[in-house]
Amino acid sequence: MNIHLQKSKVKSQKSIVKITGSKSETNRLLLLQALYPNITLENTSNSDDSDVMLKALNSQFTTDHLQLIDVHHAGTAMRFLTAYFAIQEGKDFVLTGSPRMKERPIKILVEALQQLGAEITYEEKEGFPPIKIIGKKLTNNKVSLPANVSSQYISALLLIAPKLENGLELTLEGEITSIPYIKMTLALLNEIGIETSFIEDKIIVKPQFTIHNSQLTIESDWSSASYWFSIVALSEIGTQITLSSYKQNSLQGDAALVEIYKNFGVETVFNNDNSISISKINFKNQKSLLFNLQSSPDIAQTIAVTCFGLGIGCHLTGLHTLKIKETDRLEALKNELTKLGATISVTNDSLTLEPSEIINESISIKTYQDHRMAMAFAPLVLKVPIIIDEAEVVSKSYPTFWDDLKSVGFTIASHL
Template identity: 70%
Template sequence: MNLTLQKSTIQKQSVVNITGSKSESNRLLLLQALFPNLTIENISNSDDSQLMAKALKTESVVIDIHHAGTAMRFLTAYFSIQEGREVILTGSDRMKERPIKILVEALQSLGAHIEYLENEGFPPLKIKGKKLSNNKVSLQANVSSQYISALLLIATKLENGLKLTLEGEITSVPYINMTLSLLDEIGVESSFNDNVITVKPISDIQSNKTLTVESDWSSASYYYSIVALSPVGTEIALSSYKNNSLQGDSVLVDIYEHFGVTSTFNNNTVTLIKESSILQPLSLNLQNAPDIAQTIAVTCFGLGISCNLTGLHTLKIKETDRLVALKTEIEKLGGNIDITDKSLHLHESKSIKKSVPIATYNDHRMAMAFAPLALKNDIIIEHAYVVSKSYPTFWDDLISIGFEITQ
């Protein structure tokens, strides 16, 4: 379904409650499957987390995780250690184009039994669960941190734990640290020195443990963009957020100061305030937070300023090729953008074309990143409910703060 967002002015002050982080939720769901006395609160209501939870509970042989990339990677590792169980792990047509060879080869070197059912290096996978006793593996570190996290999450259940050597430049370090921090919270010993991560095995966690998931910083990014594109004095309070977040996308706090947006923390709420109008070009390396690249590029376009974003090589293997998608849609709106396979350069622009339909490419972040432009002009978001992948109540929440949205 397409939604039309009329040119809107939002309320001067608003409050929004955002669902738990998809990244934290999916890690904790896997750990809960390994350690059933773990309780999780404020779990994400995203499609991805619901698919992950369902896949971990099902007894079916064929498990279809649709577009959920994190679930595909984490479940590949999880099912490889489920002794005596055989599953076929598959997904959408796009999922069958997303590479998984690096993770599969790492698991195979630990002793896992995994076969490709269609194309070499890609899902669907046939996995026969078994006990893995090898404990040393090397992995290319510059492709996706989810491969690394998948191995770390099952490491506790490997007979001899895990010694993981990372080769090359490490991408998305905050996501690796998030995984290690969650392991630490349930009592798992680990170390991350230079390019070697070691995780000790444990048979069980002591007593019942409850962990609360922080709200999703990627979802918060759209409100940072909204405040940046609003008049000075606009405020939005978001919950539940911590000042010392494990999530890499919490760098939004520093990045959006460039646009005159300040962040104040109080009792697990962060309040965003537009303090001033700063219209300076922006240069950023987003290697550790690639998921907010679309939001930042669209913010700059909405403000009419140029930006140079680098460190974006992982965007090509997401729900769509996000660099090509950004270029196509921003140019439809009248912008001018150059891309390589790992960077984008947006040129200054003076206006935004009215009522342009934005294609979303089955990518939740395309729909949400472009929505704030309704503060500047009418815009149409095609297949708008793709947002359910990570943030099902997004459109309702925008209406609650003053956006005018019709089907």
């Protein structure tokens, strides 16, 4: 399905948009809820990824001896479920996914689990899904792994750690990637009463086999909010959009948006009802900006497109994890921004965009089966008409995205 977006603007200077819970928090808490059933959750994500995670966790209750679990494009589910199924004693699983998922490495996590005693083998290509997992009791408690590839490997181990007989002592080797996501995992463990420590390169999680009844309300997703920050940045001065529901002391690394988007004239106010109001104010348009996004790489696409729409250059660093996402996001950004008229270059971990005042109209943006490509480019419709290919991919993290755009005045001309 392709979507044709006519040049639009936000119809009301004060619009309200409800965004459901963080996908990152939801998937962590769904796994913890499976380990500790007396956890109840409010404001869970309505994303495809969280739906896949929930269905996979529920599937373990079938009577099949060997269960085939397909996570499709859900990278978080693949990593977290690999660890979770490894400790399900007496149950066997084959964990697979989409063709792209079979190209996304999992060897580092598998080897770490094998250090703990897990029984995991590769069904096709060494180091990649699909994998066969024979669930068993893991008694080893010390493991080390490279920390500069994906924080999801680390979080996967931390989430199962309190159910290990001797807990976990995890040593991180090299530069640590996406520390906010590791801290999010530890904070959620602490919130349900599990003792942890994170000192220098070592994380310790104490064993805990039962917890008190816990009810947790999940904060709304900051990654999903990023597209609204971009919309406000590209809108007229005075435009305001209110989003619910967010915390000033967020566990999500993408909350860095609040500070980053001040550079684009976007002011954020935290309201008493846990909503935020983001407004376009007058600002001095800088020629070029530098951002290190190592702690929040998922907003890189949004920021690059915002800069292009405003005619601002940028140099974005800390992006090495984008090479192994739903697509190679750096190459995808380069391809699609170039079609729009941008001068852009990328390396393995950075992106450089030159200032430009030209935006080509009615260009078809290829999404590469990546939800963030579709949503990051949509705000450009405030400047020119644009076409988004495979627009349905937004359901991976934000299923109501196109309806929410229509609700604030965007004109979707056709669905093909």
